Amino acid sequence: MSIPETFKNVEESSPMSRRDFLGLVAAWMAASSLGCALIGLMKFSMPALLPDIPKTFKIGRLEDYPIGSEKIFEERKVIVFRDQEGLYAMSLICTHLGCTVSKQVGQFDCPCHGSKFDAMGRVKAGPAPKPLSWLKISQLPDGKLDVNAMREVPMGTKFNIQNRVG
Numbered sequence: 001m002s003i004p005e006t007f008k009n010v011e012e013s014s015p016m017s018r019r020d021f022l023g024l025v026a027a028w029m030a031a032s033s034l035g036c037a038l039i040g041l042m043k044f045s046m047p048a049l050l051p052d053i054p055k056t057f058k059i060g061r062l063e064d065y066p067i068g069s070e071k072i073f074e075e076r077k078v079i080v081f082r083d084q085e086g087l088y089a090m091s092l093i094c095t096h097l098g099c100t101v102s103k104q105v106g107q108f109d110c111p112c113h114g115s116k117f118d119a120m121g122r123v124k125a126g127p128a129p130k131p132l133s134w135l136k137i138s139q140l141p142d143g144k145l146d147v148n149a150m151r152e153v154p155m156g157t158k159f160n161i162q163n164r165v166g
């Protein structure tokens with residue numbers, strides 16, 4: 001069976017053959033897939049966005065923290081501990097890509113990529129590149145304490161009323 005002359009002319013006069021068209025569609029789909037994958041990779045590698053909230057916040061008074069106590073400030077992603085030596089605050093933001101770590105017995109676990117930190121915030125398992133941040137605690141004129149989430153202090157720095165370390 002022969003192709004009617006009319007269709008032959010359309011096919012021959014068309015600037016793009018069916019094969020070319022399908023090749024272009026395949027190339028376009030491959031480029032789209034690659035683009036989507038690249039966008040996904042870029043989003044994956046960016047830290048989680050944090051809400052723009054004041055970085056300094058009140059945590060109460062030293063007496064509010066009996067020795068051995070701890071308190072999590074979920075919205076601030078900070079945990080405050082009290083031990084015999086004083087009060088200290090640690091960031092709960094993973095140093096890998098910014099996920100919030102969860103407090104476990106004697107350690108912190110990151111749910112995103114599996115980093116683990118010991119009770120002092122030191123990295124026990126990667127990919128986190130550095131320890132959790134210890135944050136500055138200050139006493140205000142009214143006796144209340146505040147934490148500055150933008151001011152890191154050396155690991156082990158503790159605040160107490162006698163020597164006001166931190």
Ligand code: FES
Binds near residue numbers: 098110114
């Ligand atoms: S954000 Fe990647 S391990 Fe915590």
